[in-house]
Amino acid sequence: MITLHPFSANAAKDQAHLRLIETTDLHVHVLPYDYYTDRPDDSIGLARIASLVSNLRSDASNSLLFDDGDFLQGSPMGDYIAYERGMRDGDLHPIIAAMNAMEFDAATIGNHEFNYGLSFLLKSLAGAEFPVVSANVVREKRNEPTNDTPLVPPYKILNRVVIDGIGQHHNIKIGVIGFVPPLVMNWDRRHLEGNVQTRDIIEAAQAYIPEMKERGAELIIALNHSGIAEANTFEGQENTSVALAAIDGIDAILSGHQHLLFPGPAFDGLIGVDTQKGTLMGKPAVMGGFWGSHLGLIDLMIEQSGGQWRVIAHESKTCPMPPHREKAEKFSDCSRPVLSAVQKAHAETLQYVRRGVGKTSTPLHSYFSLIAPDASEQLVSSAQLWYLKMMLEDSEYDQLPLLSASAPFKAGGRGGPTNYTDVPAGDLAIRNIADLYLYPNTFRALCITGLELTEWLERSAGQFNQIHPGQQNQILLNPDFPSYNFDVVSGVTYTIDLSQPSRLDSRGVLVNPKARRITQLQYQGVDVRTDQKFIIATNSYRASGGGDFPGAFTDNTVFEGPDTNRDVIARYILEHDVIHPNTDRNWSFAPMPDTTVLFDTSPAAHTFLGDIDHMNITPDGNTEDGFARFKIKL
Known part of the structure; x- marks a missing residue:
């Protein structure tokens, strides 16, 4: 009618x-x-x-x-x-x-x-x-x-x-x-x-x-x-x-x-x-x-x-x-x-996405990618580092420390409780690689200083709300911060102090100049110096200013790959046939006694709680919009 x-x-x-x-x-x-x-x-x-x-x-x-x-x-x-x-x-x-x-x-x-x-x-x-x-x-x-x-x-x-x-x-x-x-x-x-x-x-x-x-x-x-x-x-x-x-x-x-x-x-x-x-x-x-x-x-x-x-x-x-x-x-x-x-x-x-490229011995998912290192991001970083090392061989940069930045593209948020990567152990097809890396960005490598690396991670740490010591059941994630701007950097170790306010707002603007969330930033067990130089693998979007990350701009580019980051991942899997991605647990939250936070993810995450058994995390029901809620003791 x-x-x-x-x-x-x-x-x-x-x-x-x-x-x-x-x-x-x-x-x-x-x-x-x-x-x-x-x-x-x-x-x-x-x-x-x-x-x-x-x-x-x-x-x-x-x-x-x-x-x-x-x-x-x-x-x-x-x-x-x-x-x-x-x-x-x-x-x-x-x-x-x-x-x-x-x-x-x-x-x-x-x-x-x-x-x-x-x-x-x-x-x-x-x-x-x-x-x-x-x-x-x-x-x-x-x-x-x-x-x-x-x-x-x-x-x-x-x-x-x-x-x-x-x-x-x-x-x-x-x-x-x-x-x-x-x-x-x-x-x-x-x-x-x-x-x-x-x-x-x-x-x-x-x-x-x-x-x-x-x-x-x-x-x-x-x-x-x-x-x-x-x-x-x-x-x-x-x-x-x-x-x-x-x-x-x-x-x-x-x-x-x-x-x-x-x-x-x-x-x-x-x-x-x-x-x-x-x-x-x-x-x-x-x-x-x-x-x-x-x-x-x-x-x-x-x-x-x-x-x-x-x-x-x-x-x-x-x-x-x-x-x-x-x-x-x-x-x-x-x-x-x-x-x-x-x-x-x-x-x-359908024929294209079902084409096999290799196998994984480990399930790859992003259910906990915003609270702990996970195997799906580790695979991306491993592939980027593998490619970067080949590309820089015998160049003026091949003796500098190599790092890799990656972010979870599918981690809930506006996409809802099904918007997560979930690739079971076993055969990997092109559709799985597209799931791991959502966009056809091309590979980039930048030369940055230790100071720029620190600020890069401070920008990433805006993913989280400020958490007040001694208070219970505080909401962990900042809803205005997209997960694709939560860069995790492999090759260094660091902690995130959630008691501090975010140094930059969700758009990358400096709002709290005295705040520092990134602590204990180290390379191979030694504190990173502000003038120390690194080569960091990333993508064309980030290297061209996407997300307004300090140090991520064209003038710092030392290598522009002809390949997309997806192609790099596919080549890495093809080269190794069977991959064994794991988490090096290179970052964590700074301890905060008598303090709990609430973290929302997919209900499917219950199956994989064993992947983060180093954290004190327990189920805490479901939200009205279909997410599973977990309580974390910091």
């Missing part, structure tokens, strides 16, 4: 209801299938959310469907297309095929679209039956943004027909403009440097919005693959949606990049942000989660006056993927075109 939105039901003559539907951060999640575990997953996928899109279109007199970027990378299907099948001229990428089937109206480019290089990106976009826009990534910068040579069109003016409240049809010009964080030049330097340049998002918007108006755009929608943060702006800011909304002429903001929901409490307290009404600087805005978990929805009541359309009322919300009451392989009629579009790529991806 179709129930019209009140804007559609109550629109009068020369008034129309226009619904904007957003997907964002799909990351090649087309089917409801988890390739890492090799089983169906009804909580993800464009095919699953197609029925919701269909229903939302039916509930409105007029609607448009947009994607806010990061659609081309992020699942084994994306890696299979990029690394195995490739994109020849005329090939159709499966995510583009799926979006064509759903009849998207427009999309923008996210930062992860560049992960496989410009040629791959442009060949993939060539198959899109909808415009893809981005105003601040250009082939050549000139005196003004509007004179730049664009990589893709900076904006598109869509000529559409809307139906008003009495059924009359009206022509309308809707401008759509796109943006991506300028930091992409750091994050994908090897693909972009010398090939493209970026402009500040606000600078580009201020230049292009007047031009769009001059060319007849009556409404302007910003597809901003950039998050929501403080309204104060600076050159090259990553998350600009609030500042963007302040620009005159923009009518609605579709935001993304942060994998969060807006409207919603994640952004409480920010000036200019109304998390209840879903507005930024008074304008409607949304952010629709990730992987197809939600849709962003903006309903506009627009009115024509003096030959121009304007917004007179608006509503914003997010719509979760509806529960699927049938078996995973059954879909509604509106999902079947999406399924047909990717069926062959899905079958080929």
